[in-house]
Amino acid sequence: MKAMRVAGIVLFLAMSTLAMAPTAQGDQASVDTATAAFSVSVAPSEVDIDVNYGGGQVRLSGTTPEGTQVAFKVSSPTTETYLGKNGKVLGVLWMTTERAKVEDVPEFFAVFSSEPLQEALAPEELTQRKLDPSFAPLLASAKVVSAGENATPVPASEAKTYLTGLRDARITEGLYLVDEKDVSVDGSKWSASLSLPPAAPEGRYQVTAYAIANQHIVERATTEFAVKRVGVVSLLGNMARNNAMAYGALAITASVVIGLGIGRVFSQGAH
Amino acid sequence: MSSRQDKAAAEMNAKLSGAPLDPAGKAGVAQARGIGRATAGTIATVAAIGLAVAWWLGANGRLAGVELLASTLGSFSHIYLPVAGVSVNLFALVGLGFGVGCLSGLFGVGGGFLMTPLLMMIGIPPASAAASDSCQIIGASSSGVTAHMRMGNVDAKLGLTLLVGGILGGTVGVRLVAVLRAIGNFDCWMKIIYILVLGIVGALMLRESVTTLVKNWVYSIRQQTLLELVNEGYDELKVRLVAPAEEEVMHRPFASFADRLPFQTNFSKAGMRASYLFPLGLGLLVGLLTALMGVGGGFIMVPAMTYILGVSTKVAIGTSLFQMVFTSINVTYQQALTNGTVDAVLAMVLLIGSAVGAQVGAKLGRPLKGHQLRILLGLLVIAVTVKLIFELVLPPGTMISLTSAAGGH
Numbered sequence: 001m002k003a004m005r006v007a008g009i010v011l012f013l014a015m016s017t018l019a020m021a022p023t024a025q026g027d028q029a030s031v032d033t034a035t036a037a038f039s040v041s042v043a044p045s046e047v048d049i050d051v052n053y054g055g056g057q058v059r060l061s062g063t064t065p066e067g068t069q070v071a072f073k074v075s076s077p078t079t080e081t082y083l084g085k086n087g088k089v090l091g092v093l094w095m096t097t098e099r100a101k102v103e104d105v106p107e108f109f110a111v112f113s114s115e116p117l118q119e120a121l122a123p124e125e126l127t128q129r130k131l132d133p134s135f136a137p138l139l140a141s142a143k144v145v146s147a148g149e150n151a152t153p154v155p156a157s158e159a160k161t162y163l164t165g166l167r168d169a170r171i172t173e174g175l176y177l178v179d180e181k182d183v184s185v186d187g188s189k190w191s192a193s194l195s196l197p198p199a200a201p202e203g204r205y206q207v208t209a210y211a212i213a214n215q216h217i218v219e220r221a222t223t224e225f226a227v228k229r230v231g232v233v234s235l236l237g238n239m240a241r242n243n244a245m246a247y248g249a250l251a252i253t254a255s256v257v258i259g260l261g262i263g264r265v266f267s268q269g270a271h
Numbered sequence: 272m273s274s275r276q277d278k279a280a281a282e283m284n285a286k287l288s289g290a291p292l293d294p295a296g297k298a299g300v301a302q303a304r305g306i307g308r309a310t311a312g313t314i315a316t317v318a319a320i321g322l323a324v325a326w327w328l329g330a331n332g333r334l335a336g337v338e339l340l341a342s343t344l345g346s347f348s349h350i351y352l353p354v355a356g357v358s359v360n361l362f363a364l365v366g367l368g369f370g371v372g373c374l375s376g377l378f379g380v381g382g383g384f385l386m387t388p389l390l391m392m393i394g395i396p397p398a399s400a401a402a403s404d405s406c407q408i409i410g411a412s413s414s415g416v417t418a419h420m421r422m423g424n425v426d427a428k429l430g431l432t433l434l435v436g437g438i439l440g441g442t443v444g445v446r447l448v449a450v451l452r453a454i455g456n457f458d459c460w461m462k463i464i465y466i467l468v469l470g471i472v473g474a475l476m477l478r479e480s481v482t483t484l485v486k487n488w489v490y491s492i493r494q495q496t497l498l499e500l501v502n503e504g505y506d507e508l509k510v511r512l513v514a515p516a517e518e519e520v521m522h523r524p525f526a527s528f529a530d531r532l533p534f535q536t537n538f539s540k541a542g543m544r545a546s547y548l549f550p551l552g553l554g555l556l557v558g559l560l561t562a563l564m565g566v567g568g569g570f571i572m573v574p575a576m577t578y579i580l581g582v583s584t585k586v587a588i589g590t591s592l593f594q595m596v597f598t599s600i601n602v603t604y605q606q607a608l609t610n611g612t613v614d615a616v617l618a619m620v621l622l623i624g625s626a627v628g629a630q631v632g633a634k635l636g637r638p639l640k641g642h643q644l645r646i647l648l649g650l651l652v653i654a655v656t657v658k659l660i661f662e663l664v665l666p667p668g669t670m671i672s673l674t675s676a677a678g679g680h
Binding site for chain 2: 049050051052053054055081082083084085086087092093094095096099161162164165166168169198199229232233234235236237240241244245247248249250251252254255256257258259260262263264266267
C-alpha cells in the first residue's frame with residue numbers, strides 16, 4: 001500500500017514537471033497526443049507520360065491535428081547532372097569552357113506549406129528537413145566533381161558557383177518549386193495541388209509531409225507516387241534505346257510512307 | 272530587221288504595255304494545273320488555321336460556343352517527344368513545319384537549314400533537332416524525287432556518284448557528331464558550321480540576285496528610252512530594241528578546274544562531261560553537312576551542279592533530290608544507331624506540316640520572279656546567320672548551363 005502511495009506521488013511529480021516544462025517539451029507532448037491524427041495521401045498514385053503529356057497534376061491531402069500548420073516536400077530520385085561553365089573563347093565566342101558533374105541532387109524538388117516557412121519553422125528545422133525555400137540545405141549535400149573520366153572534387157568556391165547555377169536553371173525550368181500559401185488547412189483536414197512541369201523526370205517521387213506547431217515539426221508522414229512513360233512514348237523510347245536498328249528502320253519507313261502519301265494527295269488534287 | 276528581232280521587239284512592247292506574254296499558252300495550262308494543286312493545299316491551310324483560331328478563341332474565353340472544341344484541342348495541344356525527351360506545343364511544332372514548308376515551296380529549297388535552328392529555339396536538343404530533321408527530309412524529298420523521275424529529270428549515273436560521296440560523308444559526319452558531343456560544345460560547333468555555310472551561301476545568293484536585279488533595271492530603262500526614241504521616228508534604233516536572251520550564257524566559276532580533273536565521263540541525261548571526282552567530292556561535302564546540320568544540302572548541291580558543272584536547273588534539282596533521299600536515309604539510320612537522337616514522332620509531325628506548307632508556298636511564290644525570290648531567300652539566310660552570330664558573341668543569360676553527359680545540350 002505504501003509502495004503504491006510512493007508510486008502515485010512520483011507519477012504526480014513527473015506529470016507536474018511535464019506540465020511546467022519549457023515549450024519544446026510541451027511540443028513533444030502534443031506529438032504524443034497527435035500521432036494517429038497526421039496523415040498524407042496522394043492521388044493519382046501514377047502520372048503517365050503519354051503522347052499528349054504537357055505536365056501532370058497530383059493532389060496531396062490528409063489529416064492533421066487541430067491548430068497545426070502543414071508543409072511537405074516532394075523529391076524525384078537523385079541523379080547525376082552535368083553542368084557547363086560559359087566563358088569567352090578567342091576573345092569573341094561564348095562557349096562552355098569547363099564542365100562539372102553534380103551528384104546526389106534530385107531533378108525535381110518542391111516545397112509547399114500553409115504558412116511562410118521562415119516564420120512557421122525554426123531555422124534549424126528548415127535546414128535539417130531541407131525545407132528552406134532557398135534550397136540551400138538540399139544542395140549542401142550535393143557532391144560536385146569535374147566531368148570526365150578522372151573525376152576529382154571541385155574546390156568549394158567553384159562548387160558553390162555550379163550549385164547556384166544548377167538551382168537557378170531548375171527554377172527556370174519549373175523543376176524546383178516553392179509555394180508557401182497554397183496548402184489549405186481546414187480544421188483537421190489539409191490538401192494541396194501540385195503541378196508537375198513537362199520537364200519533370202520519370203521515377204518514384206517521395207512525398208514527406210510535416211505537421212508544424214510552435215515553430216517545430218510535431219508530426220511526419222510519407223508517401224510516394226510514380227511518373228512513368230506509357231504507351232507509344234514508352235514503346236518508342238525503349239525501342240530507340242534497346243533496338244536502335246529496328247527503330248531506325250521504322251523511322252525511315254514511316255517517313256517514306258507519309259512523304260509519298262502526302263505527295264499523292266496533292267498530286268491527285270492537281271488533276 | 273530579222274524576224275527574231277521583230278518578235279523580240281513585239282515582246283518588249285507587250286512587256287512595256289503590261290500585256291501578258293504567252294505565245295504558246297503554256298501559262299494557261301500551268302495555271303489550270305496550279306489551281307487544282309492549290310485546292311488541296313488551300314483546304315488544308317484553311318482547316319489548320321481554322322482549328323488554330325478556334326482553339327485560341329476558346330482558350331482565351333473569347334467565344335463560349337467553341338469552348339468544347341477548345342478543351343478537346345487543348346488536351347491534344349502538347350506532344351511529348353519520346354527520344355528528345357521534351358514536351359512541346361503541338362500547334363507550334365506543326366506551325367513551324369508549315370512555315371518552313373511554305374518557305375521551301377516559295378523558294379524551291381529544302382528548308383532544312385531553317386528547320387534545325389528553329390527547332391533548337393523552341394527547346395529541342397540540338398542533336399535531336401538535326402537527326403530528326405534528316406528523318407523528315409527523307410519523306411519530304413521522296414514525293415519530289417518520284418515526280419522528277421517520271422519527268423526524266425534524274426541523271427541516275429550522276430545521282431549514284433553523288434550518293435557514294437554522300438554516304439561516305441554522312442557516315443563520317445555521324446562519327447564526327449559523336450566526337451564533337453564527347454568534346455562538349457556540340458551546339459556551339461553546330462552554330463559555327465551554320466554561320467560559315469549559311470553566311471557564304473547567303474552572301475553569294477544576295478550578290479547574284481542583286482546583280483541580276485540591277486542588270487534588269489538598267490536594261491528596262493535602256494529599252495524604254497530606245498522605244499520612246501523609235502516612236503519619235505528614230506527608226507535606225509529599232510535594231511537595238513531586242514529582248515534579252517531567254518537564258519544568258521552561264522558563267523561557270525571553277526569550271527576549268529572541274530574540267531581538268533581525271534576520270535572524266537559522260538553524264539548523258541545531264542548532258543555534260545565531267546570527272547567522277549567532282550560529284551563524289553560534292554556528295555561527300557553534302558553528306559557531312561547532312562549529319563552535322565540536319566540539312567538536305569539542296570541549297571549547295573543545286574547551285575554547284577548548275578554553276579560549276581553546267582547542268583540544267585531541272586536535272587540538277589531532280590538529281591539532287593535523288594541523292595538527298597538516300598543520303599538522308601543513311602544519316603538517319605547512322606544517327607539512330609550511333610547517337611540515338613532520331614525522334615520519329617518529331618520527324619513525322621514536322622513532315623506533315625512542311626509537306627502541306629510546301630504546297631501553299633509554291634502557290635504564293637508564283638507571282639514573283641526568280642531573282643526576286645532569291646533576294647528574299649538571301650535576306651532570310653543572312654538573317655538566320657546574324658541571329659546565330661549574336662547567340663555566339665553576346666554574353667549568355669547565365670554563366671552556368673545544363674549539358675548532357677555527352678557534352679551537348
